[in-house]
Amino acid sequence: xxxxxxxxxxxxxxxxxxxxxxxxxxxxxxxxxxxxxxxxxxxxxxxxxxxxxxxxxxxxxxxxxxxxxxxxxxxxxxxxxxxxxxxxxxxxxxxxxxxxxxxxxxxxxxxxxxxxxxxxxxxxxxxxxxxxxxxxxxxxxxxxxxxxxxxxxxxxxxxxxxxxxxxxxxxxxxxxxxxxxxxxxxxxxxxxxxxxxxxxxxxxxxxxxxxxxxxxxxxxxxxxxxxxxxxxxxxxxxxxxxxxxxxxxxxxxxxxxxxxxxxxxxxxxxxxxxxxxxxxxxxxxxxxxxxxxxxxxxxxxxxxxxxxxxxxxxxxxxxxxxxxxxxxxxxxxxxxxxxxxxxxxxxxxxxxxxxxxxxxxxxxxxxxxxxxx
Numbered sequence: 001x002x003x004x005x006x007x008x009x010x011x012x013x014x015x016x017x018x019x020x021x022x023x024x025x026x027x028x029x030x031x032x033x034x035x036x037x038x039x040x041x042x043x044x045x046x047x048x049x050x051x052x053x054x055x056x057x058x059x060x061x062x063x064x065x066x067x068x069x070x071x072x073x074x075x076x077x078x079x080x081x082x083x084x085x086x087x088x089x090x091x092x093x094x095x096x097x098x099x100x101x102x103x104x105x106x107x108x109x110x111x112x113x114x115x116x117x118x119x120x121x122x123x124x125x126x127x128x129x130x131x132x133x134x135x136x137x138x139x140x141x142x143x144x145x146x147x148x149x150x151x152x153x154x155x156x157x158x159x160x161x162x163x164x165x166x167x168x169x170x171x172x173x174x175x176x177x178x179x180x181x182x183x184x185x186x187x188x189x190x191x192x193x194x195x196x197x198x199x200x201x202x203x204x205x206x207x208x209x210x211x212x213x214x215x216x217x218x219x220x221x222x223x224x225x226x227x228x229x230x231x232x233x234x235x236x237x238x239x240x241x242x243x244x245x246x247x248x249x250x251x252x253x254x255x256x257x258x259x260x261x262x263x264x265x266x267x268x269x270x271x272x273x274x275x276x277x278x279x280x281x282x283x284x285x286x287x288x289x290x291x292x293x294x295x296x297x298x299x300x301x302x303x304x305x306x307x308x309x310x311x312x313x314x315x316x317x318x319x320x321x322x323x324x325x326x327x328x329x330x331x332x333x334x335x336x337x338x339x340x341x342x343x344x345x346x347x348x349x350x351x352x353x354x355x356x357x358x359x360x361x362x363x364x365x366x367x368x369x370x371x372x373x
């Protein structure tokens with residue numbers, strides 16, 4: 001453990017050995033988590049890989065259990081072909097198969113009914129559970145993208161596209177340096193208590209992590225942190241406190257893996273333009289983000305009309321209302337006019353200088369802003 005690096009209280013410290021010590025400490029924690037997870041956590045299949053049939057638990061499961069029950073009795077009786085037991089077995093089996101066809105045929109109606117019931121009885125948790133099931137996609141990727149078939153060449157293709165996309169918004173380097181100097185001058189001249197990240201802060205952040213999420217690079221999973229002993233939260237609190245004090249991020253915090261996934265169903269999956277990239281970020285970075293969001297929730301507010309990437313909100317709220325309005329007017333023979341704004345990849349084209357200034361003047365303490373740079 002790099003004691004000197006973790007206990008340093010000099011906010012202007014530029015000692016390279018301290019930075020190297022923090023990087024080594026992160027690597028040690030990572031290796032310890034990997035070893036402990038390999039020995040302790042069970043391996044599980046991918047959640048949702050078997051698919052989900054709406055209405056299965058309510059409609060199909062009861063008749064399935066009944067069918068299995070009578071099928072077992074029929075087997076124990078020597079598989080008779082014509083007696084009462086055989087007739088009951090056939091009848092329950094037919095009911096089971098009919099129930100499967102029924103829920104498959106009425107899948108959309110079952111989903112809409114569950115949405116309506118959740119909203120009518122103000123069951124927000126059930127509403128979002130159904131929304132996640134509705135948005136779950138089983139679209140498979142293609143082995144050929146833009147005429148390229150080898151894995152390395154496909155990876156290079158997407159890497160080139162994302163590099164072009166994420167650097168498409170230019171900025172004035174001198175203007176960015178001026179912002180950097182502005183933040184640097186506003187830093188505290190001495191160590192302050194707000195630079196300390198408590199164990200309770202880390203514990204609360206870990207509890208908010210979604211289970212089964214991987215960082216895509218080092219092999220860490222959120223499960224390693226959620227099932228770890230309290231001492232891990234102590235180590236991470238020391239690490240994050242040192243990060244804020246030194247104003248620098250360990251390299252592992254900054255590493256992420258971009259995974260291209262199809263944008264939706266019914267698209268040509270051999271066209272690279274029909275894929276969007278999602279970043280699998282460091283678990284340590286996610287913990288730090290959650291702590292910052294919790295500490296400065298009042299300063300980091302957004303418009304009431306903003307639904308994406310916001311707690312207890314989802315773009316499904318907007319799209320569901322739009323679809324219901326369209327369905328209402330279509331069912332009643334009315335006319336409906338809608339204006340669409342094409343904002344393709346709008347969140348990937350960020351105006352860097354304005355974004356940095358917004359963070360600077362949001363009321364977040366400057367050491368945290370300095371680390372974000």
